[in-house]
Amino acid sequence: MSVIKIGVDAYGGDNAPEAVIEGALFALKNNYLSRDELVIIGNDLSNDFLESLKGVEVVPAKNLVTNDTKPTDVLKLEESSMYIGCKYLKEKKLDAFVSAGNTGALLASGTFIAGRLEGIKRPALVLALPSKSNKPKILVDAGANAEVKSEHFYDFAREGIAYAKFLDIEKPRVAILNIGSEEEKGSTLIKDAYNLLKGFSNLNFVGFVEAREIFDDTCDVIVTDGFTGNNVLKTIEGTAYFILHELKTAIKSGGLFTKLGALFLKGSLKSLINKIDYRSYGGTFFLGINGILVKAHGSSDAEAISNAIFVATKAAKFDLLSKIEL
Amino acid sequence: MSVIKIGVDAYGGDNAPEAVIEGALFALKNNYLSRDELVIIGNDLSNDFLESLKGVEVVPAKNLVTNDTKPTDVLKLEESSMYIGCKYLKEKKLDAFVSAGNTGALLASGTFIAGRLEGIKRPALVLALPSKSNKPKILVDAGANAEVKSEHFYDFAREGIAYAKFLDIEKPRVAILNIGSEEEKGSTLIKDAYNLLKGFSNLNFVGFVEAREIFDDTCDVIVTDGFTGNNVLKTIEGTAYFILHELKTAIKSGGLFTKLGALFLKGSLKSLINKIDYRSYGGTFFLGINGILVKAHGSSDAEAISNAIFVATKAAKFDLLSKIEL
Numbered sequence: 001m002s003v004i005k006i007g008v009d010a011y012g013g014d015n016a017p018e019a020v021i022e023g024a025l026f027a028l029k030n031n032y033l034s035r036d037e038l039v040i041i042g043n044d045l046s047n048d049f050l051e052s053l054k055g056v057e058v059v060p061a062k063n064l065v066t067n068d069t070k071p072t073d074v075l076k077l078e079e080s081s082m083y084i085g086c087k088y089l090k091e092k093k094l095d096a097f098v099s100a101g102n103t104g105a106l107l108a109s110g111t112f113i114a115g116r117l118e119g120i121k122r123p124a125l126v127l128a129l130p131s132k133s134n135k136p137k138i139l140v141d142a143g144a145n146a147e148v149k150s151e152h153f154y155d156f157a158r159e160g161i162a163y164a165k166f167l168d169i170e171k172p173r174v175a176i177l178n179i180g181s182e183e184e185k186g187s188t189l190i191k192d193a194y195n196l197l198k199g200f201s202n203l204n205f206v207g208f209v210e211a212r213e214i215f216d217d218t219c220d221v222i223v224t225d226g227f228t229g230n231n232v233l234k235t236i237e238g239t240a241y242f243i244l245h246e247l248k249t250a251i252k253s254g255g256l257f258t259k260l261g262a263l264f265l266k267g268s269l270k271s272l273i274n275k276i277d278y279r280s281y282g283g284t285f286f287l288g289i290n291g292i293l294v295k296a297h298g299s300s301d302a303e304a305i306s307n308a309i310f311v312a313t314k315a316a317k318f319d320l321l322s323k324i325e326l
Numbered sequence: 327m328s329v330i331k332i333g334v335d336a337y338g339g340d341n342a343p344e345a346v347i348e349g350a351l352f353a354l355k356n357n358y359l360s361r362d363e364l365v366i367i368g369n370d371l372s373n374d375f376l377e378s379l380k381g382v383e384v385v386p387a388k389n390l391v392t393n394d395t396k397p398t399d400v401l402k403l404e405e406s407s408m409y410i411g412c413k414y415l416k417e418k419k420l421d422a423f424v425s426a427g428n429t430g431a432l433l434a435s436g437t438f439i440a441g442r443l444e445g446i447k448r449p450a451l452v453l454a455l456p457s458k459s460n461k462p463k464i465l466v467d468a469g470a471n472a473e474v475k476s477e478h479f480y481d482f483a484r485e486g487i488a489y490a491k492f493l494d495i496e497k498p499r500v501a502i503l504n505i506g507s508e509e510e511k512g513s514t515l516i517k518d519a520y521n522l523l524k525g526f527s528n529l530n531f532v533g534f535v536e537a538r539e540i541f542d543d544t545c546d547v548i549v550t551d552g553f554t555g556n557n558v559l560k561t562i563e564g565t566a567y568f569i570l571h572e573l574k575t576a577i578k579s580g581g582l583f584t585k586l587g588a589l590f591l592k593g594s595l596k597s598l599i600n601k602i603d604y605r606s607y608g609g610t611f612f613l614g615i616n617g618i619l620v621k622a623h624g625s626s627d628a629e630a631i632s633n634a635i636f637v638a639t640k641a642a643k644f645d646l647l648s649k650i651e652l
Contacts, residue, residue, distance in 0.1 A: 186553065272569065
């Protein structure tokens, strides 16, 4: 391919297709990518949208995948936008594919339609969390694999390292999430993974890390199984919203000075909320498959979609897949 | 026993024995318990301390368990305060035992020296988290069992229910932590546990709950394996400290109004920090063994120790163990 091609699933997410197309148009307007780089998967669009998308390739596809579609069922929905997007990844007609659709269905499509990279057994959800330093912290697997074997931690590590390099982290330090930092702590799975990763000199493996250090500068890539990773991610989200809720309650029931204080702090609080919202951090990648797959959040609005298109384009130009050591 | 007896490990924790004895004296001064109810395990104390403890039973014991002691090694340290405290639980010489010592060693002592309750295969760490409503949220297992089978979820549920009742929650709703709320989500272990708990009409089982709902009023007792539970707990801690760190940074780099705002909000922020600190919430119990075992945090100061003594006394008077359905 001479020109990179970024596909966008017109029918993915709660606000599709409107939010998706508006997001794509916003991305064009901001020069995140050019019209010949954008490919919209899905053609059942309003005339207004089709008019605005002049010069953009629109691939015919149907709106068939809902939130209730079972992961493996999508493999039979050959005319769906999700199926076609992943097929195009495999066929190298697309460098990257962005979808805000049903997560389970998207992971199945990525794994079985786009297909795994040779040398990778378990593709994983990779994402960046904020941290106390200015470097992001990479979490792998954030929820793709609920059950894993110790050998899969090697896949997760390499996927995480590639993403860390994409985010300008040189020589990323890799750690395994555990319930203690001593070598003898944790489950058999974790101990086996520890011994495995210790043996790879290419990994810059620094041992175990505890969840209370997630935001500290003790490592760059945290690897864990998808069940734990997803729970950690949702706990961060739940805790952040809980603290904001409690702060709001305290301010509401406080006196004049408390309310004045809140008013003065509004700007700081807002930038804080933005910082802890991991969704603003470069998107969630499903790494380890043929092609760059960006999972946008199901409730994405146009801005979130345009951000996802931005990171997908950037990752394609960076040639993210080539950074996964195979 | 006519008088309840609360044992305190003089040698447990980073600040032992000073913080422990001062905590015990504080508990006496505040009438959390009477002198004939308190039992200090450990006798190598200063004369000043022994003088202040007049009327309190002091059991001879040695300071042998360190942070480096391996869990099973404590079973051979028969003269250690931890061993003797757990032996006294088994022999009903104590109703409750409070220790801020080495967690792994304490869990091993509880399980193998005090012994499991008949009908319970897996004792677990049970603790209360804050929530958006005024009711606490119970988390089981918070870190005792890194590897579990589905049948152990039934133990965790009954342990959590007993603790919920102790915290005045009537008919506690039990949920299993999972990475989605649909029945087909999660690992085989989780699905098996779901099917098992569904079969017990005495549990008030409400299905799956996601980690982002931990602080919401959708259930009262959250059961999970000790690996996930411990990671969730430490993620809450890490996230809370991260948010406070970011807020402080924002205030520091802010202008006069920001600083004034922070000053006005100081009270609200302080009470918020207290609320999110789960350590202020009634202590961590190791439930399912013969006797009430309260695990105080390793870095406990005198106040934390006195709080742990307070909840241990309250739990003994409530007859917490009888609330575990066997």
